[in-house]
Amino acid sequence: MSLLVVGTVAFDAIETPFGKTDKIVGGAATYIGLSASKFYDKINLVSVVGEDFPKDAINMMHNHNVNTEGLQIKENEKTFFWSGRYHNDMNSRDTLDTQLNVLESFNPVVPSSYQNCECLMLGNLMPSIQQKVLDQLQKRPKLIVLDTMNFWMDNFMDDLMIALKNVDVLTINDEEARQLSGEYSLVKAAKKILSFGPKFLIIKKGEHGALLFNEKEVFFAPALPLEEVFDPTGAGDTFAGGFVGYLCATKDYSFENMKRAVIIGSAMASFCVEKFGTERMNGLDMQEVNDRISQFVDLVQFDIQLV
Ligand code: AMP
Numbered sequence: 001m002s003l004l005v006v007g008t009v010a011f012d013a014i015e016t017p018f019g020k021t022d023k024i025v026g027g028a029a030t031y032i033g034l035s036a037s038k039f040y041d042k043i044n045l046v047s048v049v050g051e052d053f054p055k056d057a058i059n060m061m062h063n064h065n066v067n068t069e070g071l072q073i074k075e076n077e078k079t080f081f082w083s084g085r086y087h088n089d090m091n092s093r094d095t096l097d098t099q100l101n102v103l104e105s106f107n108p109v110v111p112s113s114y115q116n117c118e119c120l121m122l123g124n125l126m127p128s129i130q131q132k133v134l135d136q137l138q139k140r141p142k143l144i145v146l147d148t149m150n151f152w153m154d155n156f157m158d159d160l161m162i163a164l165k166n167v168d169v170l171t172i173n174d175e176e177a178r179q180l181s182g183e184y185s186l187v188k189a190a191k192k193i194l195s196f197g198p199k200f201l202i203i204k205k206g207e208h209g210a211l212l213f214n215e216k217e218v219f220f221a222p223a224l225p226l227e228e229v230f231d232p233t234g235a236g237d238t239f240a241g242g243f244v245g246y247l248c249a250t251k252d253y254s255f256e257n258m259k260r261a262v263i264i265g266s267a268m269a270s271f272c273v274e275k276f277g278t279e280r281m282n283g284l285d286m287q288e289v290n291d292r293i294s295q296f297v298d299l300v301q302f303d304i305q306l307v
Contacts, residue, residue: 002042003248004114004141005032006133007123007237008103009047009057009071013083014233014276016090024277025057027080028124028147031234034281035241035268036121037064038289039249044114046070046133048106050077060282069111077102090229090273091206092175098151103129110136119248122146122167123237127159134166143253145169146198147240150176165197168253171240173204186211190218200258202243204236212262214255221262222299224270224292231276235269238281242268267292 007029014021029047036043043066051073058068078101086093108129120141122130130146146167152160153176164170170193174186180196181189190201190213203211207229209222243258243265250257270292274280 001118004117010080015085028237031237032241033066035238036245039245041065048072050079119143127163169200170198171202238272239265239269
């Protein structure tokens with residue numbers, strides 16, 4: 001059994017109030033893999049890069065138990081490139097540039113050794129490519145999670161709606177939930193989005209935490225108040241990686257266990273933002289992860305006597 005991860009493997013150029021990077025390694029699937037690897041050791045990647053993508057970064061994935069048999073490397077082509085600038089609040093950002101490059105003609109191929117996966121994480125990517133991966137699976141995974149963003153809603157809404165019919169969990173941020181549903185209230189937005197197909201919806205609210213919905217219940221996880229936030233890039237993907245990695249390891253897909261997974265995802269995301277790019281996630285050890293999860297437990301625990 002394994003966790004199949006699909007998503008971008010990319011170069012990013014990031015500007016925050018604290019500094020600026022040239023092209024550094026990023027991508028949704030990169031962050032998902034690094035984060036999930038803390039909980040699950042059989043991660044299979046499907047993605048594409050150009051010949052400009054560094055071997056060191058592929059080795060970094062191998063060092064985190066990420067199998068790259070399904071990572072296509074295209075000769076004479078360029079890796080997907082994204083550039084963004086964060087506002088002073090570090091919660092919102094503008095996309096400055098998205099160059100699809102290798103993604104434009106990407107035809108994902110799921111290697112036969114990747115079949116029979118326990119969970120499928122459809123990380124942020126063109127919705128039709130997410131669907132093509134799903135279509136190649138001989139057996140439906142126990143859990144299918146899809147992450148997406150406004151870029152795909154703006155340009156490929158019809159394809160996204162098709163993919164949404166087949167997934168168990170959708171993860172998006174608050175702005176995207178409003179865009180997808182046309183509703184301002186997040187409770188109304190959740191109701192509408194759940195009618196599109198997913199059984200669970202996670203709405204990420206950056207430094208204001210995350211909400212988990214199903215048809216009847218709602219759960220809220222705070223974000224850890226951090227002294228220093230350097231770069232929020234990849235926080236959403238890191239959240240998704242922790243969430244799905246934990247669920248895949250525990251094999252319990254109930255709402256109760258998803259609450260725990262949301263806390264795990266939030267704890268992982270809190271590391272990601274502490275340094276630029278993948279630096280913090282790459283160097284993270286399990287003791288630090290466990291300590292931080294305990295901090296979350298302390299943060300939300302209180303006694304109350306009702307009068
Ligand atoms: P996050 O901050 O979690 O939304 O993820 C940021 C990562 O997503 C960056 O490393 C980018 O390379 C990647 N990314 C940016 N735009 C897109 C897009 N349109 N599709 C897929 N991945 C993207």
